[in-house]
Amino acid sequence: MSDGLKQRIIGALVLGALGLILLPLALDFTDPKKVDRSSLIPPAPNIVATEIVVAKRPDEVKDAADVVLAFDVSKLQPVQENDTSYQGLDQLGLPQRWYLQVGSYEEQASANKLKQTLLAKQYKVFLKSVKINKKVFHRVYIGPKISRRSAIADKNDIDTLLTTDSIILKYVP
Numbered sequence: 819m820s821d822g823l824k825q826r827i828i829g830a831l832v833l834g835a836l837g838l839i840l841l842p843l844a845l846d847f848t849d850p851k852k853v854d855r856s857s858l859i860p861p862a863p864n865i866v867a868t869e870i871v872v873a874k875r876p877d878e879v880k881d882a883a884d885v886v887l888a889f890d891v892s893k894l895q896p897v898q899e900n901d902t903s904y905q906g907l908d909q910l911g912l913p914q915r916w917y918l919q920v921g922s923y924e925e926q927a928s929a930n931k932l933k934q935t936l937l938a939k940q941y942k943v944f945l946k947s948v949k950i951n952k953k954v955f956h957r958v959y960i961g962p963k964i965s966r967r968s969a970i971a972d973k974n975d976i977d978t979l980l981t982t983d984s985i986i987l988k989y990v991p
Contacts, residue, residue: 901988
């Protein structure tokens with residue numbers, strides 16, 4: 819027997835032995851029709867439905883008459899430079915309120931146009947008519963704010979947006 823033939827036979831035996839060892843590791847000879855029916859999903863929890871109780875207005879709370887006080891512009895005064903209060907309670911024990919007067923117009927259409935512009939920018943806007951020297955002015959306000967700092971921040975944003983000089987007002991009871 820020649821050396822080349824011996825090497826071929828030994829190589830074939832080595833490859834066969836490797837095939838017998840590695841082939842079962844690479845292929846899965848289990849039954850493909852067998853399905854694992856065990857589940858790792860936990861059973862459904864027992865949920866007890868709770869009844870939601872609708873909140874009722876306490877008898878001590880009046881109807882919407884108190885809301886009018888939030889929009890009473892007759893008691894608004896410009897903020898003084900020496901006023902150091904930025905938040906807190908006023909003399910009546912209510913939160914201090916800050917407003918921003920954005921514009922004052924003789925024509926209501928102009929005031930409504932500004933109101934719609936500010937509403938589109940997500941500001942809380944309202945209009946009030948004021949009679950000064952037998953003329954009616956329609957003023958556009960933003961507020962109320964419970965912090966002077968937020969009123970100042972809104973003033974800066976509004977002034978750059980509209981190129982105007984708005985006025986910060988404080989509610990004084």
